Amino acid sequence: MSRTDWEVVIGLEVHSQLNTQSKIFSGASIAFGAEPNVQACAVDIALPGVLPVLNKGAVERAIRFGLAIGATVAPKSVFARKNYFYPDLPKGYQISQFELPVVVGGHIDLLVPDGKGGAYEKRVNLTRAHLEEDAGKSLHEDFHGMTGIDLNRAGTPLLEIVSEPDMRSSAEAVAYARALHALVRWIGICDGNMQEGSFRCDANVSVRPVGQKEFGTRREIKNLNSFRFMQQAIDYEVQWQIATIEDGGRIQQATVLFDPDTGETRAMRSKEDAHDYRYFPDPDLLPLIIDREWIERARAALPELPEAKKQRFMTDFGLSPYDATTLTGSLEAAAFYEATVAVAGKAAAKPCANWVMVDLTARLNKEGKELTDSPVSPVQLGEL
Numbered sequence: 001m002s003r004t005d006w007e008v009v010i011g012l013e014v015h016s017q018l019n020t021q022s023k024i025f026s027g028a029s030i031a032f033g034a035e036p037n038v039q040a041c042a043v044d045i046a047l048p049g050v051l052p053v054l055n056k057g058a059v060e061r062a063i064r065f066g067l068a069i070g071a072t073v074a075p076k077s078v079f080a081r082k083n084y085f086y087p088d089l090p091k092g093y094q095i096s097q098f099e100l101p102v103v104v105g106g107h108i109d110l111l112v113p114d115g116k117g118g119a120y121e122k123r124v125n126l127t128r129a130h131l132e133e134d135a136g137k138s139l140h141e142d143f144h145g146m147t148g149i150d151l152n153r154a155g156t157p158l159l160e161i162v163s164e165p166d167m168r169s170s171a172e173a174v175a176y177a178r179a180l181h182a183l184v185r186w187i188g189i190c191d192g193n194m195q196e197g198s199f200r201c202d203a204n205v206s207v208r209p210v211g212q213k214e215f216g217t218r219r220e221i222k223n224l225n226s227f228r229f230m231q232q233a234i235d236y237e238v239q240w241q242i243a244t245i246e247d248g249g250r251i252q253q254a255t256v257l258f259d260p261d262t263g264e265t266r267a268m269r270s271k272e273d274a275h276d277y278r279y280f281p282d283p284d285l286l287p288l289i290i291d292r293e294w295i296e297r298a299r300a301a302l303p304e305l306p307e308a309k310k311q312r313f314m315t316d317f318g319l320s321p322y323d324a325t326t327l328t329g330s331l332e333a334a335a336f337y338e339a340t341v342a343v344a345g346k347a348a349a350k351p352c353a354n355w356v357m358v359d360l361t362a363r364l365n366k367e368g369k370e371l372t373d374s375p376v377s378p379v380q381l382g383e384l
């Protein structure tokens with residue numbers, strides 16, 4: 001039998017915690033690190049008779065995101081109840097959006113490292129992004145055979161960002177996740193803190209023989225909280241799926257967890273389907289109506305976006321696509337670079353790029369510092 005060549009297919013779901021002051025349907029604080037259960041109000045713990053009130057700031061942030069990725073911001077979207085039982089979900093359902101999400105479509109353009117020192121361009125299309133509330137936390141440690149429940153996180157606003165299954169390698173998935181991470185911080189809707197769970201990625205992974213039209217059966221790797229783990233988890237999962245099929249087995253749709261200690265993924269539960277959740281429109285909430293004016297106000301308030309800045313760095317400063325992409329990898333890097341060129345002059349734009357990306361970054365890395373606490377200021381570097 002001849003050896004099969006396999007193609008990898010990946011789609012990402014990212015839960016991005018919106019940096020509002022209060023929760024999506026109540027006035028309780030969402031600040032991280034408080035004592036358990038002190039930030040859970042009557043709405044969050046679902047006392048009888050309480051009603052949710054939508055946080056305008058959360059909607060504002062969803063609009064900003066939609067505009068930043070060239071998506072359609074839906075003039076009308078609807079909140080729905082996603083029903084399931086879990087101790088950290090007091091209502092017995094999560095308020096989410098299902099049939100009519102607030103953001104539809106859009107795309108993100110990437111430059112993916114090719115592993116040989118170069119990079120290639122890749123567009124990832126987005127399916128949708130919808131607003132929803134987070135659940136509380138179940139604490140399994142420290143309770144000796146019991147589980148503690150902390151409801152501080154219940155009701156925290158999330159934007160769930162769903163991509164099309166457009167990625168074809170772990171490198172592409174990581175490049176996409178990194179670009180998304182930079183974007184939500186750039187437009188000021190999420191702090192991006194992965195340790196604190198503000199930006200959580202689930203990777204849906206399948207394989208198919210090269211040339212086959214239908215997708216293979218996917219498994220969903222849950223809660224990848226670092227880009228390194230994402231790469232490791234996908235690489236392991238891909239070789240596991242290929243080995244399983246080549247051994248004559250079949251992939252069963254499942255939700256799996258990545259164990260960083262072993263570097264392996266293992267099945268957590270068989271995958272539930274949308275119909276298992278008995279979604280229906282939440283009768284406690286009106287449809288979300290977003291008019292043109294609101295969208296235009298949000299558009300006017302957006303900063304210059306990474307893609308536009310990247311193009312400007314290429315045309316105005318003569319930078320390569322790679323340099324321009326790297327320097328627009330974060331708002332801080334772009335601002336530092338622009339301030340340096342403002343002093344050094346346009347003619348020195350290329351050496352400035354090298355100094356910022358190579359020399360300065362290397363020294364900062366060595367001292368464990370971020371660009372934002374660089375002892376060398378952009379003015380000093382520009383003068384030099």
Ligand code: ADP
Pocket residue numbers: 009010011012013162163164165166204205206215216217218272273274
């Ligand atoms: P669910 O809501 O059950 O997780 P979705 O249809 O919304 O399912 O898909 C979730 C994610 O899985 C999307 O990012 C999508 O691109 C991706 N996906 C769907 N089918 C596949 C597949 N066969 N292989 C890899 N990823 C897939």
Ligand code: MG
Pocket residue numbers: 013202220
């Ligand atoms: Mg899913």
